[in-house]
Amino acid sequence: METLNPRIRSVWILKSTVFAAILGIIVAVLVDAFLPLQGGVLGGVVFAFLFLALGTYQVFRYRAWGFEIREDCVYLERGVFTRVKTLMPFVRIQHVDTRRSPLDRVFGLASVVVYTAGSRGADAMIPGLLPDRATGLRETLKGLAVEGRAKGDAV
Amino acid sequence: MRFSVGVGMKLHPFSIPYRSLERWFVLSAGGVPLGFFIGLHGFAIVALVVLLLVALFAWEVAYYRRFVYDLAPPVFKIKSGVISRREREIPLRRIQNVDINRNLVQRFLGLAVVRLETAGGEISEAHLRFVAFPHAKALQREIRHLKQEGEHPGEVPQPQRSGEVLFELEPIELLVLCLASFDARILGLIAFALPFVAPGVPWEWIPPAPMGALIVAIVAVLIVLASWVTGAFVTYITYHGFRLSRHGEDLQIERGLLSRYDGSVPIDKIQTLTLQDNPLKRVLGYATLKIETAGYSPQQAASEGVQSAVPLARLDRVMRLVGTLDDIEPITLEQAPRRARTRYMIRYALAVLALVGALLVVDLAYGIPEATGVTWYHPAPLALLAPLAGHVRWKHLGYAMQENHVITRSGYWSRHTKIVPYYRIQNAITTETILQRRWDLANLTADTAGSLSLHARSASALDIDAQTAQTVRETIHDRLQAALSSEEVKDLLAGEIGRSVLDEMDETTSSPGGDAHTDP
Structure with missing residues (x-):
């Protein structure tokens, strides 16, 4: 069974990170604008959660490929x-x-x-x-x- | 022969008035009210409408003069286009379906619409509007003949006008089919018209409670009845005189009372045979047969329905027809493992639980109004049905590996039994979802190049043992390879071997750099 080049894992994780960052920023901006809460903190939490979840997913995705x-x-x-x-x-x-x-x-x-x-x-x-x-x-x-x-x- | 086919053929001259009037009606129907709306004078409107007719007529004359088609083996060639010219060549070998359609007016004028389909493509590869009906038939016959001659030179007898009739819809079958049809379009029409009609209804004349409810009920019954009658009527005029016959290597399907449809399907292009039934049909011993080819695009299949289908017939007659189309053995299916049944029972019970939970959440959060008479735990007894539902779902799952075919079945309310010859399989795929893996179950799909696959399910054996699925996947692949190298299939596919396909491969892959391919 041939596996993929490990660099693709970095590409996928990079994509996930960008996605998580964009979503985190959107959440931060929206919360700051409309809710009486700390937008920056919430955005950071969203980013961290997505980064961990998607990052883990990408690691498993890489492992599953053959x-x-x-x-x-x-x-x-x-x-x-x-x-x-x-x-x-x-x-x-x-x-x-x-x-x-x-x-x-x-x-x-x-x-x-x-x-x-x-x-x-x-x-x-x-x-x-x-x-x-x-x-x-x-x-x-x-x-x-x-x-x-x-x-x-x-x- | 009076209607000889050959080089430099033209459309029927009646196409000019027919096509211009057809577009004129459509444009006028929209344009005239618009003219009045923007306040044009009556005379101006009449003048514009006449001008439009003249312009359309001139355009259609030009279209007619430019439109030339040739049956010049090995291709069918069309030159067309008034402003931008187009020349198209369709290899005869690639033509899958030759369809002839005639509506009532066209039948009266002796016209027909001819469409040629090849595998793939969004729309019909050739659309001839209109040619004389006998000419259309001659074209259909000649294309079939030339195709078969191209595949087996010198062996093919001259085409015959009448083929061997394989299946005719019996009056009782047509009757059952009509009774079982329901046209939802009436409901749609009413829903659409209601906002416009509602203000005009003399609501104050409608008496209060008991009588009023009765009137509403009667109206509802009348609407349902009208939908039913319309459905029966539409079905009757569509399938009246349904006949499936065999002309050499082609199947021919004819049907219709007012509009006639006459299509041909090459037998060796059949991808999948699907038997479809529902609980009622099973009790009465009826079934529907769908014949899938790779000719129509999914869009066409959706808008025009499956043309190549036996709408309804007694099961034994359907099976006999299937037997004449293909050498399948009597169908005995392998049942899915018992743990699949347990899984379905649990799944359905969980679905009921989820519903109850959702209602409870709604109740706690907002409070379900007393008036609805619903309490959050009301759906709970449905869970008692879960074992039955799970059993029924499991009972109608199955698959079989025959000598030449793989057969899969699933569904209770609409049960599909799919018969796929090994040599038609494109890919063999197993999928295991995260939930299936807990039970060591998997789905196995034998994917074909059928055109309906976007809508219809592909042939899948659901929830079979994961190990078995792996084995079956390999077996399917081995049998596909064996079937492709068997003499019989080689002969069947003879027309496509070597010459064309290899040439095409070279063409598509020899482009410089290799990066030249664009996305499909």
């Missing part, structure tokens, strides 16, 4: 609360993307998105890969998909 290129399929495992395990046969792969968001680029990461015609196909995004690994994965999957196509069509 994928494997098997003989004839991609196997994915993910989910903290709902554990999801997916088998995607190569034959069914429609196309494969690599993606890099601005944050990904800062951290030197990339994602691979595997599309099938299934109704949940676009779910299969593998985040937190090194760019070389992502490109390699895309090429491998493309090759295997073309090879698999000799056996049948995608729909």
